[in-house]
Amino acid sequence: MYDFLTAPHPIRTVLIANRGEVACRVIATCRRLGLRSVAVWSDADHDAPHVRLADHAVRLGPAPAVDSYLNISALLAAAHACGADAIHPGYGFLSENADFVRACIAEGLIFIGPSPDAVAAMGSKIEARRIARDSGVPVVPGFEARDASDVELADAAARIGYPVMVKASAGGGGRGMRRVERPADLPAALSAARAEAGAAFGDATLFIEKLIQSPRHLEVQVFGDGQGGALHFYERDCSVQRNHQKLIEEAPAPNLSADTRQTLLDAALSLTCAIRYGGAGTVEFILGQGDSQPYFLEMNTRLQVEHPVTELICGVDLVEFQLRQAAGLPLPLTQDQIRPKGHAIEVRLNADRPEQGFLPATGPVLDVIAPPGLRFDRGIEAGTVVGSHYDPMLAKLIAHAPDRDQARLALADGLSGLALPGIATNQAFLRDCLLAPDFAAGQATTDFLTRSFPNGWHPDPAALLWLRGQAALACIAANPGSASPLTRTDGFRSAGRPARVPLHLQDDYGETDLTLTLGPVPQVTYSTGTADLTDPPRHWRDGDTLHIAGRGLTLAAHVTPLAQARMTRAPDTPEGQLTAPLTGRVTQVHVAPGDTVAQGDPLVVMEAMKLVHTLTAPHPGRVTRVACAPGETLPAKTVLVDIDPLS
Structure with a gap:
């Protein structure tokens, strides 16, 4: 002090x-x-x-x-x-x-943080590209002009050659970005990118870059003194992304040659010093497959979400550095004193549903059980209610170990032991990413998800079966009732004939009928197989819902006797109804009663957790009712549009 x-x-x-x-x-x-x-x-x-x-x-x-x-x-x-x-x-x-x-x-x-001039210069990706070129830092081929029309952008895309990337000049976090494979798709991409950029940053300016296929996303943590000098804290690899938003970050970057690393560090320092940058910043690059020349992408003039991996390998507190620099105090280290040790990997825990296309999730957090031995940076606790107003990131889990494989496996184990009951998260998906062959080999690129999960991500069937069985067993044990096999005294179970209990279970991943076999070792059976119900996991009750967590998965389960479920089973959603897949605000309605639509036509646009979601027609038909209006905030499963299918 x-x-x-x-x-x-x-x-x-x-x-x-x-x-x-x-x-x-x-x-x-x-x-x-x-x-x-x-x-x-x-x-x-x-x-x-x-x-x-x-x-x-x-x-x-x-x-x-x-x-x-x-x-x-x-x-x-x-x-x-x-x-x-x-x-x-x-x-x-x-x-x-x-x-x-x-x-x-x-x-x-x-x-x-940095000066307003530095923030303005780097906050405009268009201006940042110009400064990088003037500093001798290679940039991705592209076209930028602040007031460019759609026609000018289309002409530029044709000159550059498809595929191209449409990008917002302002902001970051992957918002306002669209990949465009062919000219016919460009108008819709420009419209969607402008809407998202305007909503997120208040600036809808766009530019176009040549799409570098399957690159690595690399970045350098820098810290400028504001006088033309700067330090670097080495590089990070942030290639595992979804919709250009990072999911896993690590330091140092795996499988990077010494020459390429030095090129990255030199380019980052050159740009930082050129603008007399003061404070923490990150210079981002992409590196094409088989290439040794990284291209400049942008500079983030702030602390990064992924700063913990740099802190762990370099043994520093970057927030302390920020405070010291702002107060006019000297930094406590010189460049030759910054020597990375070991390897660190971070995952971002988001409130979303990977098995449903990463739709945002909302709800209360009932408890927070963090794994020991790992860094856990969080903004939630038991009782926190996750809403739809802000970014879906809840917390970050970070492992640091002497080498990459130890860090990777420690983080995967930590995700297996982490429990955040009450809110759906991407926890199990992140664990599977860490264990995927490409990531294990340090070969991840920005198309890692499509390569590793070509049909989308779904929970491991064996783990899901085991956890569903544990949920059913916990519900039966907590509500024995006079007819339950758990309370029978007629020797039915002790005579060597295990009791079998047919049940219906509904949870985050759907609903299913299953059978509990209550013998010396309880078992669960349904269409995908049989699992022994040993090592019961943690569970929590919230009214008639049982929340259970284990093996990286968390369920919110409702369990009823099968006969009762068959009598009370609700009818399916009518084929022609479009319902809200998430809680969010309606920003646009593209149709009116009487309109004829084709499959895939946009119907309604919703915004939640700073992301824009366009909901499309599931089949051809005629719109018979529109039950929503722009500006309304609606809960998940609300009926938005009725469509009479065309015969």
Whole structure:
């Protein structure tokens, strides 16, 4: 604390202009350094962990981000109200907004990050490409012009040659990006990318790049002194992605030659020094298969989500470095003192459903059981309610070990032991990614998911059978009833004839009929096979729902006797009904009653967790009813459109 009080730019109190996991992360470093932390919250986050962890907390406004975490006036008022000296932006929201940086400085607040000029220069991918070229850093062939029309972009795509990538100039996180294979698909891609970029960043400017097929996504963690000097903390590999959003990150990059690594590091430092960058940043590159020349993609002028893997291999706290640099204090290390040790891998735990095309999930978190021995950065706890207003990332699980394989297997084991009952996550999917042959060999590229799961991801049938059986067994044991074989006293079980209990089970992955065999070793049987029900896992009750977690899977199960289920089974959803696959806000309705649609035609656009989802016609037909309107926020399974199928 003494250093910060006597620093050239003294800091006593830091307001964190963010929420969730990153807010908790920054608060932890502030506490260790003796700095007072201030959290901000929207009405959706009034009881969130970051609010209680901070020394003080201030309400910003209603749940929508535009009224709270993106409200610059509210953030500045909160900073003044609590006596903050500095603002840490975290990542996402306003972390790369040059106007926010300028507003902080104008109000006499220290912005913990780079200058507004550096943020503006790199915040525009179009401008960043120009600066990179001027610095001698190779960029992907493309076309950029701030006011380019669709015709100009189409002409450029034809010159560059398909396939191409449509990209938003502003923001990051994969939003506003579309892969285009042929000219006929370009107009729809431009429209969708503009809508997503405008919603996420308030800037719908697009540009086009040549699509580098199956590349690796590599990046370098840099830290500039603001005077033209910079350090690097080596590279990360972030090739495992879905829709250009990273899922698994690791450091150092596997199977990278020493020459290519040095090329990456030199290019990243050249760009960082050219703009006299100050603070933590990441310079991102792609590397084509069999190529040794990386191409510049963009620079993120903030702390990255994946910064823990760099911290673990380099033994540093990058948030502390940010605070020191903002206060005008010297950095505690020189370049020759930064020596990576071991290997670190991180997975992002998201509230989504991989088996349903990664649709966002919402609901309450009943408990958090973290595996021992791993770093677990989180913004949730028991009682947290995950809504549809913000990013779906809940937490990050990170393993560090002497070598890559040890880190990979430790992380896979950790995902098997992690339990977040109450909310659907991508936990089991991430475990399968870590165990996939391409990832195990360090050969992942950005098309890893389509190669490793060509038919989409589905849970391991044996693990699902075992966990469903355990759920059924736990329900029977908790509700024995007079007719249950568990309470029979007539010797039925002890005479060598195990009791068989036919049941119906409904859970996150569907519904099925199964049979429990209650012998010395209980078993479960259904169409996919038989499993012994040994080693009972954890379970939780929430009303008539049993939540159970084990072998990397978590289920929310309803179990009823089979005869009862057959009598009360609800009818199937009518063929012509389109229902909301997620809780979200309707942003566009493309049809009206009486319209004729073909299969695949867009009907409704919904937005949830900062992602845009276009819902299409499941078959040809005539629209008979539209039951939603733009601006409405609707829960999952709400009927949106009725379509009378064409005969």
